[in-house]
Amino acid sequence: MTASAPDLIEPVVGFRKWRLVRDRLSSPFIPLRWEEAEVHAECFPANRTLLFGKGWLDEPHRAPHPDCKCGIYAYHRPPSRGPIPYLDRITGIVALWGKIEVHRDGMRAEHARIGALAYLADLGRDHERRVRYIADGLGVDVIEQSELALAAQGYGKRLPAEMIP
Numbered sequence: 001m002t003a004s005a006p007d008l009i010e011p012v013v014g015f016r017k018w019r020l021v022r023d024r025l026s027s028p029f030i031p032l033r034w035e036e037a038e039v040h041a042e043c044f045p046a047n048r049t050l051l052f053g054k055g056w057l058d059e060p061h062r063a064p065h066p067d068c069k070c071g072i073y074a075y076h077r078p079p080s081r082g083p084i085p086y087l088d089r090i091t092g093i094v095a096l097w098g099k100i101e102v103h104r105d106g107m108r109a110e111h112a113r114i115g116a117l118a119y120l121a122d123l124g125r126d127h128e129r130r131v132r133y134i135a136d137g138l139g140v141d142v143i144e145q146s147e148l149a150l151a152a153q154g155y156g157k158r159l160p161a162e163m164i165p
C-alpha cells in the first residue's frame with residue numbers, strides 16, 4: 001500500500017541503513033555509492049535488471065513513481081539493532097524532500113541529504129573511527145546509534161502520522 005504525498009519543500013526526517021564498502025557508503029541492495037551527503041533519485045534501468053524487473057516501471061518517469069520501486073528509501077523509525085550487529089552496516093538520519101511516496105514502514109523520496117551517521121559503541125573504537133572518517137568526508141554529523149530518534153528532530157520534521165498508510 002502506498003500513499004502519494006504532495007511535493008515537500010520542508011524536509012522530513014527519516015532513517016536509513018547503508019552498507020560500508022571500504023570507506024564508502026553504498027545502498028544496501030543496489031550498487032549506488034553515496035559519494036556526497038546529498039543524493040537525487042533516478043530510476044536507472046540497471047536497477048530493474050538487478051532486482052529482476054518485478055514492480056519496476058518500463059517507461060521513463062520522475063522518481064519516485066507510485067507504481068515503481070525507485071526513489072531514495074528511508075524508514076519512519078530508527079532501524080532496530082538486531083541480535084548481531086554487522087560491521088559492514090551503518091545507520092543514520094536523512095532529510096528528505098521533493099516528491100515522496102509514503103509506505104507503512106518508510107518512504108521513497110526524490111531528494112535526500114544525510115544529516116548524521118551513527119556508530120554502534122558496542123563495535124569498538126575502530127568502528128567509531130571509521131564512521132567518523134566517512135562522516136568527515138561527507139561533512140555530516142556523527143552520533144551513537146541509541147541517539148538516532150532524539151537527534152532526528154535537528155534535521156527535519158517527522159512525517160505527519162496521518163500521511164502514513
Ligand SMILES: [Zn+2]
Nearest residue numbers: 043068069070
Ligand atoms: Zn522508477
